[in-house]
Amino acid sequence: MTCRTCGVPVLTQFASPDLVGAIVEDGLDPAEDPRWADSGAVSPAEYARWSGHLCGMTCLRMALGPGAPSLFALRDHALKYDAYTDADGVIKGLVYAPFARYVSEVHGLDAVVHRHLSPAGILDLLDEGRRVMASVHFGIRHPEQPAPGRGGHLVLLTSRTADGAGVHFHNPSGTTATTRAADLPSAVFERFFAGRGVSLPGGAQAG
Template sequence: MTLCTTCQLPSLTQFASPELVGPIVYEGHDRADDPAWRTSGAVTLADYARWCSHLCGMACLRMALGPDAPSLFELRDGALKYGGYTEDTEGTIRGLIYAPFAAYVRDVHGVDATVHRHLALDEIPALLDAGRTVMVSVHFEIRRPERPAPGRGGHLVLITGRTADGGLHFHNSSGIDARTRTAELSRSQFEPFFAGRGVSLGRPGGAPTTR
């Protein structure tokens, strides 16, 4: 039996053209050669190309907010103002930084956001059963779970539901096809990629929970 109250959330990619995700992440396709870049909300192609590979967290938020969510780069701009991302003197982009991101989500979007600096897989089902979605840090190679996990963390996916036997439904904004963008993995498949941290999100417009 599948237990999922949020599976109707949109499945979105952090790159403007879903069909280019695979070529970009595995074949060196130029991110600036994305004909749909304007749909991201970026003002310039250069800004899109520089930032799109860093916006898995904004894609997760956009999915969690539902079909009326702002554009990817509007969310980026809001998170930047709160310090959810930083840029050093060399221009290196750092983030997503969870605490200021959560403050941004609560203040601007009215959605309860709780930072989980230490999150066990066993804690996620209760969050889902409470009607929350959960952004978690995983290795980006979770899109190819049949291979050994090369590490943990560095990429964010949105967990939307669970199965009765402990499997997890999640949306992956850097999935390379429909199966890996809206995915389901068993606990044992998911765990080797999981970094043990994340941010849980309440329903848009819902009452806040105690943190």
């Protein structure tokens, strides 16, 4: 599915969009996703272990547009650049600096790490035609509720909202169509935002 307002693909980090809610909110084992192989994983077990950590790779897939490599192909390249760490059975990610180097060297994109980023700064980047992978709390899919925290999950901001005062973003763990491609006022977005991210050029195409 491609977003009608921004032209960017709307993708989830799980292979079956209709199962995202069951996986992230109801405890369904991702290994039971019947479309797991579409992710590029080698087995249901690998898919189940990694899929919950690949919000960043999903954002990159969306930014690359149609023809982007599979989710796990992107993960494999990112691992070679140490953009994820997998030690003692614990996956930690996404490490921004090596991720930016990977995106630059493999995909030819000018990725910029923003360690201190304000909502106003996001709007400036969007106005420059860039897209922003922003660190937010996954609870952003329920913006009507108090924010449980900030950071830990990545979404891709693609544009301002129609009124110019908010942000349009794609959420890899959105559980419905309206939370996968969402509009929020900047003040609401800020409640979930950790103040950091990575910007990518707009109009990127998979190489």
